[in-house]
Amino acid sequence: MRNLSKINNPYNDDKDFAGCSIFGMMNVEGKRFSSRDPVRAIANMHDRGNGLGGGFAVYGIYPQFKDYYAFHIMYLSREAKEKTDRTLATAFNIIYDEEMQTKPANVRDPPKVWRYFVEPKKKRVEKLSEDDFVAENVIRINTETGRAFVFSSGKNMGVFKGVGYPEDVAEFFCLEDYYGYLWTVHGRFPTNTPGWWGGAHPFNILDWTVVHNGELSSYGINRRYLEMYGYKCTMQTDTEVLAYAVDLLMRRQHLPINIVAKIFASPLWSEIDTMTPEQQRLYKVLRQTYGSLLMNGPFSILVAHHGEMIGLTDRIKLRPLVAGT
Secondary structure, three states: OOOOOOOOOOOOOOOOOOOOEEEEEEOOOOOOEOOHHHHHHHHOOHHHOOOOOEEEEEEOOOHHHOOOEEEEEEEOOHHHHHHHHHHHHHHEEEEEEEEOOOOOOOOOOOOEEEEEEEEEOHHHHOOOOHHHHHHHHHHHHHHHOOOEEEEEOOEOEEEEEEOOOHHHHHHHOOHHHOOEOEEEEEEOOOOOOOOOHHHOOOEEEOOEEEEEEEOOOOHHHHHHHHHOOOOOOOOOOOOHHHHHHHHHHHHHOOOOHHHHHHHHOOOOHHHHOOOOHHHHHHHHHHHHHHHHHOOOOOEEEEEEEOOEEEEEEOOOOOOOOOOOO
16 A cells, blocks of 8 residues: 555645634725625635634625615614613714524524614714714713624624524524625624624724734724724624724724825834834834834735725734635
8 A cells, every 4th residue: 555644644634614704805996796796705714614604795795875874783782772772872873774684504502783873963063074983982882881892884884793603693694685885794703802792703894894804903993993092892803893994994083094004014123124224213113102002923914995805914824815816
């Protein structure tokens, strides 16, 4: 019999079962397409998750309400919904609301999930932009009761997520009925955080969404830095800081993505020392100003908002990405 020891893998590491799965797909012309291909793609990576979280972000799904903020809110108690409804009625004009369509699927302990289309009341936004006002109220709702969570808050887009494999979450939310021009998807394998509905990916604020493979050992300092700007982390997982950091840097501070990438995944100091004087000045200023938003640990992320999808990895690509057209 042939000796196979030289060609067999003795370390049993030819397939990584514990790495999360992420996928993104976009039609650059803005043409909408169904969930079929995104669901098939993420189902092909089924073994990278463990059924403790799956989710989708879809852009372009509400053309009939495209001028209004679409809130997807999960409720863990009746009292939380009653209080949140009062908060929404005070701050917003509610154009339309409904319980989201779902069907039986292999998901765990689903909460009540509600959808609202809203616009800020004019008198409430005199001192803030509409986006800032919405973000402030999303964070308020997420921290008030501990039983109500806005997990999607952008215009003409939506996040659908829960505890289950991504293909099961797609079935639960009837995603075969939705069409969008940009889809990002995540299958979760939580390592040191709980598997619960709010902790599934994508994470969202306004129309920004993030899906993440990896682990951020810098979560504590990242979170404390963001709290200085009014962000409150309530979802019990490290990826939440990425969504808020993107919102802070790109929307509020108007930094371009190439600068944001240099903040999140800055080169090592030994590399900076070999750069030109101009490059050294840039990286040193960024490290001095935004050192608390350096994302330590292995990661690959997909960041999406209307019209754009961005891929980024850690500085030594411990969690690589593959891009294709």
